[in-house]
Amino acid sequence: MHVGIIFFLVILGSVLFHIFTPWYWTDVASNWGGMDDTITLTFWIGGGVFIAVCLFMIYCVFRFSYKKDRKAEYKPEDKKLEKILTWATTLGVAALLAPGLIIWNQYVNVPKNAIEIDVMAWQWGWQYRLPGKDGKLGTTKVVNINDDNPFGINLDDPFGNDDVMIQSDVINLENNRPVKILLRSVDVLHNWYVPQFRAKMDAVPGIVTYYWFEPNKTGEFEVLCAEYCGVGHYAMRGGVEVQDKQDYDNWLQDQETFSDLIAKRKILENEKTKLAKK
């Protein structure tokens, strides 16, 4: 008797926990609210099945626990019942899969007007690069990376010169404008993840991966590395500041471009050589 009661309390407790939990997702701050909706749908269908199966099991425990004079039913198969259950399950699974695939289709098709951002990861930090006035990012190579060229931009690529370089782990984004995150890593796997945006993707050394989202809430968010990348993984944080267009444009103007950097280096070098000559 107590067995069924305890199991029932476990199920009841699970439902109550779900209703009253203080731990739940952060408010979505991007266009991926559809992911939350699919989770909610999966909760309803999946949670319903979980509760139904468990309650049925508990009922059986109450109703059919051992009595010496009772004999169990002898019924090896019930084709009709098995068929109904198979089709019902298939239907439920299809109902969950469909929205999942629809959203995935949106996830892999980046809108044309998305601004591209080069997110460069290493053990253990981030930096960012935005396209300049030409709207295109210059190509890069890991072997080019050095103090004068922190992003490894190919010097013969004309698109690279006006790229905006943000040598900080915080990046600003314009509210309500889709961004395509281009991920690259110079050493191991990383993953640029902001829980409020819901989206994520690994950065893989050797290739450029991507995903996109459209921030729709202004404010500051924390970036977490979501792919284990060695002993400093937990400390590999960054930041995002989503701003309205005006603030964002102001911020963007203050940033340095690659040609600025080259020019600055040149001046520095000249000064150095002058000093050496003196």
Next chain:
Amino acid sequence: MSEDFNDNKTIQAQSSETISGGGSGITPDMDYVRPAEIGEQDLYHGHSFITKWIFCQDAKVIGVQYFLLATFTGIIGLILSWLMRLQLGFPGLAPFMTAEHYYQFVTMHGMIMVVYFLTALFLGGFGNYLIPLMVGARDMVFPYLNMVSFWSFFVAVGVLLASFFVPGGPTGSGWTLYPPQAILEGTPGSGWGIMLMCISLILFVAGFTMGGLNYLITVLQARTRGMTLMRMPLTVWGIFTATVLAMLAFPALLVGALMMSLDNVLGTSFFMPTILKAGEVLEYGGGSPILFQHLFWFFGHPEVYIVALPAFGIISDLISVHARKNIFGYRMMVWAIVGIGALSFFVWAHHMYVSGMNPWFGFFFATTTLIIAVPTAMKVYNWILTLWRGNIRLNTVMLWCLGFIVTFVNGGITGIFLGNVSVDVPLSDTYFVIAHFHMVMGIAPLMVIMGAVYHWFPLVSGRFLDEKLGKWHFWLTFLGAYSIYFPMHYLGFIGVPRRYFEMYDSPYVTSAVGMNEFISIAAFIVGAAQFILIYNIIKTLKTGKPAGHNPWQACSLEWLTPSVPPEHGNWGDRLPVVHRWAYDFSVPGAKEDFITQTTPPSEVTDTKVEKT
């Protein structure tokens, strides 16, 4: 020895062919079973202590050896999980818990539990003990190879544990061992540690292949007369199919481990692209880290079912015996096992939705993954439909079965979240994943193992485990484990990433501090509760209640040996002859509520048997 057996068999074959019945409805050849096609195998009989108990060729002893060694490594894995929970619940409390150690413990805990504990225990332990007994064979078909299999496992465990004592310690690359970090300096144990891990895995796979061939060929070739494939207990079906998966999946792991070792030692670039490390470009180039992930998960996903299918099989048998009712939809259960096994080779990349592989793969792998939910759900329905109108003994074994159903369904449903590609995006690499796979392939299989231990212990030792201690063990484990992993899903919803040594004070993460403390305390209790079983076993071996023959009134062959516990050779003078499936419980018209597999139809003519 073998000649004696051969003689007996001829006699037996004659007697069953020429039986003449007296009662109503008995026809002369109703008990006919086809004679055996091949002679019996020669068995090696050990005489010294070493050949009998150490380098032993008896599958039952090897099974127990596997069980004990797997349990030993499992306890190490358990202690490692305590240390991890200590850090997560009470950071800074233990001064030796540096980030390096934390990641090393995470890695070793994962690898030990999945490979060296669960896989070794289900296939090596239960497989060796039960397959020959359940199919009516005297032993595995290659007993010597079987012995070598165990000792390879032994050496593999030795190498694995040796990595705790080498310079740099064991690898801290996570149990998935993803390159490039696994062999680069930013990861603890990137030199010796990962090397020993790869060697240990290679040894494990080699040893496991020897054992696996044994299980397959024994099931296919050494079944006793009358034991058709569709009369086999589901335990055997589960272990058999899991072994097929293992034979096909482990080579991918072997190749991955070999290639990574070459990258590490010889400087090849299978998995290594051009890499910049501390301002210097390393001498690698052109390799693909994602290739390793494909190899790893081509092994890793079937691996989940290598653990799950034996669990499915065993739980089916336990539920059936203790609900005194045939397993509902036996044929469906068999085909579901086979179907899940086949499908499990087409879903691996659902672990890689956000790995950077071509995102269009997501459509295919989400579809296959959700398809696999259908046969799995059918199995769940059939388990609870077996309870329906049964006559359920609420003993310790049944409690573990019920605990399995709850945890497995819970973990299965969360699998539908993660398998459904776009739902996986926010949840992957968070605590939701940890909660999911611990529930579905940690706790649920553990429930089966425990149920199986309480169920078959009377066969192995001849004595019942103590029920009262068993119930304490169950409730502490079930309630404790459920309260560890059920709330943990919600940490994943918040977005707390996995493999974080410390959370710091992100605003949405600080709310998790209290829950982390609670989870850690529950983990300490659940871990400690497992020692109840060890105490129970020691106590039972000394003073336990003798079980006698077939104490659970089961139908399957393993309970029908002439002596309990079964001796070397299992069946005394003559092999059993099988007349029916393993689930003739509560047949209308039968005197008792079970008809054993060896009962010939002529003895139960008045019953209404539907399926044999």
